Amino acid sequence: MILTTALLxxxxxxxxxxxxxxxxxxxxxxxxxxxxxMLFVHPLYAEADTRVSSDAGELRLYDDQGRHQDSALVLxxxxxxxxxxxxxxxxxxxxxxxxxxxxxxxxxxxxxxxQATVHGLDMTxxxxxxxxxxxxxxxxxxxxxxxRDSGRQAAAVEQQRPNLFTARVANIPPGGEVDLELRxxxxxxxxxGTFELRLPTTLTPRYMPGRPTGNEAPWQWQGGWARGTxxxxxxxxxxxxxxxxxxxxxxxxxxDIEVSLAAGVPLASVVSPSHPLDIRMDGTQALLRPAxxxxxxxxxxxxxxxxxxxxxxxxxxxxxxxDGEDYLMAMVVPGNLEVPPLPRELMFVIDTSGSMAGESIRxxxxxxxxxxxxxxxxxxxxxIQFNDRPSALFEHPVAADRDHLDRARRYLDRxxxxxxxxxxxxLSRALSADSASGADRVRQVxxxxxxxxxxxxxLFQQIRQQLGDRRLFTVGIGSAPNLHFMREAARWGRxxxxxxxxPSDLEAPLQRLFAAMAAPVLTHLVADWPTPAAEAYPGRxxxxxxxxxxxxxxxxxxxxxxxxxxxxxxxxxPWQVAVDLSQAVPGVGLHRLWARxxxxxxxxxxxxxxxxxxxxxxxxxxxxxxxxxxxxxFVAVDRTPVRAPxxxxxxxxxxxxxxxxxxxxxxxxxxxxxVAPLLIALGTLxxxxxxxxxxxxxxxxx
Amino acid sequence: MRRLGLxxxxxSATLLVFGFWIPLKALLAQELLALxxxxxxxxxxxxxxxxxxxxxxVARLAFPDLGQSLIVLExxxxxxxxxxPGRVPTGxxxxxxxxxxxxxxxxxxxxxxxxxxxxxxGRDGQWRRFQVASTQVVDSRRAWIDPSRLPEHSLLLIxxxxxxxxxxxxxLRYVVTAKPWPxxxxxxxxxxxxxxRL
Numbered sequence: 081m082i083l084t085t086a087l088l089x090x091x092x093x094x095x096x097x098x099x100x101x102x103x104x105x106x107x108x109x110x111x112x113x114x115x116x117x118m119l120f121v122h123p124l125y126a127e128a129d130t131r132v133s134s135d136a137g138e139l140r141l142y143d144d145q146g147r148h149q150d151s152a153l154v155l156x157x158x159x160x161x162x163x164x165x166x167x168x169x170x171x172x173x174x175x176x177x178x179x180x181x182x183x184x185x186x187x188x189x190x191x192x193x194x195q196a197t198v199h200g201l202d203m204t205x206x207x208x209x210x211x212x213x214x215x216x217x218x219x220x221x222x223x224x225x226x227x228r229d230s231g232r233q234a235a236a237v238e239q240q241r242p243n244l245f246t247a248r249v250a251n252i253p254p255g256g257e258v259d260l261e262l263r264x265x266x267x268x269x270x271x272x273g274t275f276e277l278r279l280p281t282t283l284t285p286r287y288m289p290g291r292p293t294g295n296e297a298p299w300q301w302q303g304g305w306a307r308g309t310x311x312x313x314x315x316x317x318x319x320x321x322x323x324x325x326x327x328x329x330x331x332x333x334x335x336d337i338e339v340s341l342a343a344g345v346p347l348a349s350v351v352s353p354s355h356p357l358d359i360r361m362d363g364t365q366a367l368l369r370p371a372x373x374x375x376x377x378x379x380x381x382x383x384x385x386x387x388x389x390x391x392x393x394x395x396x397x398x399x400x401x402x403d404g405e406d407y408l409m410a411m412v413v414p415g416n417l418e419v420p421p422l423p424r425e426l427m428f429v430i431d432t433s434g435s436m437a438g439e440s441i442r443x444x445x446x447x448x449x450x451x452x453x454x455x456x457x458x459x460x461x462x463x464i465q466f467n468d469r470p471s472a473l474f475e476h477p478v479a480a481d482r483d484h485l486d487r488a489r490r491y492l493d494r495x496x497x498x499x500x501x502x503x504x505x506x507l508s509r510a511l512s513a514d515s516a517s518g519a520d521r522v523r524q525v526x527x528x529x530x531x532x533x534x535x536x537x538x539l540f541q542q543i544r545q546q547l548g549d550r551r552l553f554t555v556g557i558g559s560a561p562n563l564h565f566m567r568e569a570a571r572w573g574r575x576x577x578x579x580x581x582x583p584s585d586l587e588a589p590l591q592r593l594f595a596a597m598a599a600p601v602l603t604h605l606v607a608d609w610p611t612p613a614a615e616a617y618p619g620r621x622x623x624x625x626x627x628x629x630x631x632x633x634x635x636x637x638x639x640x641x642x643x644x645x646x647x648x649x650x651x652x653x654p655w656q657v658a659v660d661l662s663q664a665v666p667g668v669g670l671h672r673l674w675a676r677x678x679x680x681x682x683x684x685x686x687x688x689x690x691x692x693x694x695x696x697x698x699x700x701x702x703x704x705x706x707x708x709x710x711x712x713x714f715v716a717v718d719r720t721p722v723r724a725p726x727x728x729x730x731x732x733x734x735x736x737x738x739x740x741x742x743x744x745x746x747x748x749x750x751x752x753x754x755v756a757p758l759l760i761a762l763g764t765l766x767x768x769x770x771x772x773x774x775x776x777x778x779x780x781x782x
Numbered sequence: 783m784r785r786l787g788l789x790x791x792x793x794s795a796t797l798l799v800f801g802f803w804i805p806l807k808a809l810l811a812q813e814l815l816a817l818x819x820x821x822x823x824x825x826x827x828x829x830x831x832x833x834x835x836x837x838x839x840v841a842r843l844a845f846p847d848l849g850q851s852l853i854v855l856e857x858x859x860x861x862x863x864x865x866x867p868g869r870v871p872t873g874x875x876x877x878x879x880x881x882x883x884x885x886x887x888x889x890x891x892x893x894x895x896x897x898x899x900x901x902x903x904g905r906d907g908q909w910r911r912f913q914v915a916s917t918q919v920v921d922s923r924r925a926w927i928d929p930s931r932l933p934e935h936s937l938l939l940i941x942x943x944x945x946x947x948x949x950x951x952x953x954l955r956y957v958v959t960a961k962p963w964p965x966x967x968x969x970x971x972x973x974x975x976x977x978x979r980l
Binding site: 498757758765 | 784786787788790791793794795796797798799800801802804805857858863864868870881882883884885886888920922927940941942946947948949950951952955
């Protein structure tokens with residue numbers, strides 16, 4: 081630049097009399113601008129080698145010190161769902177593509193539906209399929225590690241939470257790929273005449289309360305993985321690194337979903353509030369997939385279907401024989417019951433922690449506003465918001481008059497999402513607030529949250545202890561709420577769980593929830609099977625709300641005779657119904673449902689009694705029925721080594737996408753740069769060009 | 783041709799005005815904030831620097847080694863960072879997590895070295911002394927802050943990295959960790975056990 085100005089000077093213009101001084105001045109300005117620009121441009125060079133460089137189709141990650149690790153793994157997913165009646169059988173393919181030049185071990189944490197029962201794992205390497213086996217957890221891990229260290233290809237899938245799994249794939253060759261097929265089944269939800277299937281694809285970053293375990297430095301990360309804390313000992317296993325979609329190579333983290341639906345009832349409509357669908361429907365059958373093809377794994381896939389009006393099922397019975405035993409599943413939907421409404425006391429609890437920031441908090445506010453609308457004149461209410469600590473709108477529950485409701489609405493508008501998710505004190509506050517006037521009222525708690533917590537077990541315990549005669553209803557907000565927490569909290573709280581998928585899906589589910597809350601329930605339900613030795617689950621059916629079905633799975637009952645159900649209605653009047661079991665149609669996978677229910681009940685029992693679960697019984701049950709459980713994992717191991725021992729194996733944690741709509745996990749770093757340097761540099765550069773242009777023009781003109 | 787030159791000239795001038803407005807605003811705001819801070823301290827209550835501000839001063843931060851003193855605002859959002867470093871709310875009294883823009887207030891953060899002194903004045907007027915324990919660069923996509931795992935009496939200063947970058951949305955952050963100044967003896971002697979490393 082200095083050279084340019086020097087050249088300009090070398091050729092002094094001698095024509096115009098007034099212009100030389102003017103031009104000289106301009107040249108001086110240009111020189112200064114040039115120097116200024118140099119100052120600003122200099123950092124551009126300095127920066128060049130620290131920039132993120134990512135070639136298409138290749139994922140580059142930084143390690144703890146901010147250095148990059150070289151290339152990583154790319155992940156493709158393919159989901160095939162087959163729905164038969166009330167059970168969905170899912171085949172989940174995950175393909176790990178190694179685009180780097182080194183041998184890789186891939187680790188991926190992924191969510192599955194809460195009631196998903198994993199019953200198969202296949203690993204495909206090239207043409208060969210290696211069938212996975214179920215083994216006790218420690219044994220499976222050992223088998224996997226031995227295979228990995230000896231250079232053989234291996235895969236393992238471990239259950240971390242009922243809805244959270246870790247997949248490990250060892251010895252993926254450079255440029256090669258390994259395909260995992262995971263098979264699981266899950267029950268379809270049926271409420272208010274609508275069937276619903278939900279497939280999670282990502283998970284909300286979880287808040288880990290408590291102090292870190294071990295005596296390392298008080299605050300540590302392992303490649304972006306949160307470490308164990310006292311309240312959540314396995315934090316390291318359940319918190320993967322999260323990234324935004326823009327930081328991934330194109331084509332990675334997409335899932336191809338295909339659903340074949342055999343509803344068993346004439347279909348009126350099939351819709352998905354989460355994704356636009358491409359549907360072919362024929363009577364009781366339908367074939368469908370997302371219209372856009374492979375969808376980004378940043379939100380749950382939700383599918384709902386409704387039978388033709390008047391053809392909604394009121395009861396269903398399925399039968400299966402497995403290993404010489406009979407298994408039955410029965411579903412009964414009680415009819416409508418009429419009662420006058422009772423005065424209520426409603427406690428709204430809203431999560432305003434950092435994980436709710438963005439779209440989530442807006443939806444939560446809307447959901448709560450909907451709840452306020454349902455309050456009647458004789459009702460009382462209060463609102464509690466919580467992040468690190470709870471705070472209530474009113475000291476005590478107040479009458480739902482216009483003045484109080486107005487104040488509540490203004491309070492809602494001001495709610496901001498920041499901080500941690502300390503749920504325990506908020507629950508305590510909601511469940512312990514007893515007012516003298518509440519005695520003759522129906523007391524209900526509505527809990528609006530994304531459930532991004534890791535210490536679920538302690539919270540369930542707390543709910544059980546403090547509940548009293550209340551009912552706890554959970555409303556799941558955000559595109560990837562922690563379903564396990566929501567469902568279980570509602571179950572322990574004798575309430576229901578409602579999921580809100582997005583702004584467009586807000587009204588209908590909430591309307592159903594608040595209608596059900598205002599409507600009566602069936603209590604003291606008893607299921608009487610014809611065979612005395614029947615082992616039925618759930619052992620003690622929970623209370624039923626309007627439009628909810630009662631579902632039981634049982635072993636050891638042949639499809640003969642009648643199932644008698646009885647209970648008491650809202651006014652205490654007896655209610656009963658009999659189901660003819662000989663009408664049972666064949667079902668698939670009932671034995672797994674039963675085994676899973678039994679495992680869950682063993683775990684629950686241990687939790688209630690505060691003792692360690694009967695591990696041997698669970699392992700045995702899981703081995704017989706070939707299921708993954710907290711104590712059994714799937715492992716697939718190849719026979720022949722493919723990697724020579726001297727070649728190094730690098731470990732890569734495959735990141736999970738940040739759920740859509742949540743602007744940031746609560747522990748994210750803030751944005752700390754402005755566009756000022758860029759603007760100044762561009763402005764200076766432009767100004768220089770402009771002045772140069774003017775100068776040039778004069779020179780040419782002269 | 784002339785018109786093109788004129789267009790370029792006005793365009794660039796506008797860019798420059800906007801470009802200089804950001805640091806100028808940051809500079810001016812600190813003056814206004816110093817006033818609000820003095821009032822806050824006198825009245826012992828939250829004082830908004832200007833009526834429509836959605837943030838307020840919570841502390842004064844001083845780097846004696848750099849000869850710099852800044853008013854810290856509440857909140858780590860863009861609204862408060864435009865005017866001063868912002869305290870990222872953790873809901874508890876400690877640790878203090880303060881974020882600032884690398885092009886304005888925290889421009890010189892990189893000059894702090896382990897052992898440097900950092901002072902923090904709370905609303906009660908008390909100055910607390912901290913000692914820089916470590917500096918590190920983290921990738922905000924892969925690492926995050928968990929306040930519950932930091933020692934309660936620690937101070938974290940965060941800004942974007944690299945310091946001279948033009949990219950305002952980059953993923954790297956520069957984190958300065960400071961711990962309370964050792965109670966007695968030489969500042970260098972303090973045990974290093976509670977220092978966190980990434």
